[in-house]
Amino acid sequence: MSGLLEGQVALVTGAGGGIGRGIAARFAQEGAAVVLHCRTGAETAHELALRVRGMGGRALVVRADLTDEDACRRVVAEAAEWGGGRLTALVNNAGVQPTQELAGMSVAQWRAVVDTNLSSVFACTQAAAEVMRGQDGGGSVTHIASIEASRPAPLHAHYCASKAAVVMHARSAALEYGRFGIRVNTVSPGLIDREGLEEAWPEGVRRWRAAAPLARLGRPEDVADACVFLASRLASWVTGHDLVVDGGVSARPAW
Template sequence: MRLLDGQVALVTGAGGGIGRGIALRFAEQGAAVAVHCRTAVAAARDVASRIEDAGGRAVVLEADLRDEEECHRLVREAAEWGGGRGGGLTALVNNAGVQPTQPLPGMTAAEWRAVVETNLGSVFACTQAAAGVMRPGGSVTHIASVEAGHPAPEHAHYSASKAAIVTHARAAAQEYGPHGIRVNTVSPGLIDREGLARDWPEGVERWVRKAPLGRLGRPEDVADACVFLASPLASWITGHDLVVDGGVSARPTW
């Protein structure tokens, strides 16, 4: 038995990076996966093809998650597509988000809202929609960040949105728990991507030097945490923030 056999999962922002890793890992563990994208359609189709080539089941669903109605449509379509696997949607991973940089003193209210409303608004709307169609035993996982508690310079809007996402999960865990739906967050540290060491060599070197486990994270590290939280192994875990950062946040800050 694979950990997610029989499940139907929707992964938002699954065209690349962490989202791709989550979608592929969910499929490896037996879930049928709805692969969401907004603009990265070709990348999302590649993810779905990889899942299908390995014998899994996947569909690509496009939606602009800045629009509440689009969030609800996306969840509805994922649940309808997954109906043949025992009925509707069993897992949602809210991964989609934006991470621009902008110094706080010069940040405009519009720039602040663009990040906070995009990152937090989609989590709120997709979770609300998913909870409306999930049966007891369903799970929702938000991808937050270690920056929720350790904000970085020029990331004030991003860090605030991720801190709000952690708190949203705790609140949602209380209100959706009586319906048998669990809500948690995974907070990644610095996750490697193609070109990161070239684009930010001093940051990568600093992270590796300070990480007790001595390396950057991989998308699979985040994906494994999400699989665990969606699986029966986590059936009594809700309202929890699972930090996946190689131990960096365990270091003293003084």
């Protein structure tokens, strides 16, 4: 690898899942010391940490429920303490994507998605910015949003709304934190492959492949590469941007 993130200390939330695990692995390959947050999926997070250490890298696993504001602040504080008082990159990846018809959706179901996908982003970013603003070079924050922030899907009203808000939060944070050298961006993936997806949703996968100009599903590595770019010196003048990673689906005409 090219060592684009050499010397960085990065916190990746939701690193027990497929996309988060892919992001954390690529950050480590590019030289970053990585803190892998998980709520569930602790076993896979620890397996990745062992692999990183086996390659000569540094990794730490922390567990927390990020719907709790105090837990968000604790995770950031632990990451910075482990990093010798530094935290140069945060990737807000933790999220949920349940399905529910809007007409039958309860406020509790709405809040469960918004608290996980949006409120945790707010709290983690705020805590990380407090660390980054006091260090040379500031830092970078990347939120994992979705193309559903602008292209709604049935049964995903709570998810779509939360991801649209994540995009606007990043732009607002970029505006207010820029003077401290903190860059805030989003990555909006399309459909990312995972084990069992094609068997569970064959019609959806078929329709996606037909709609995508690049004619394939995304991979966690595709999202990870975008995050590496945004956290690296190559993106030193990029902030408030939404980087779409969807194989070209968003380029298709709507009529």
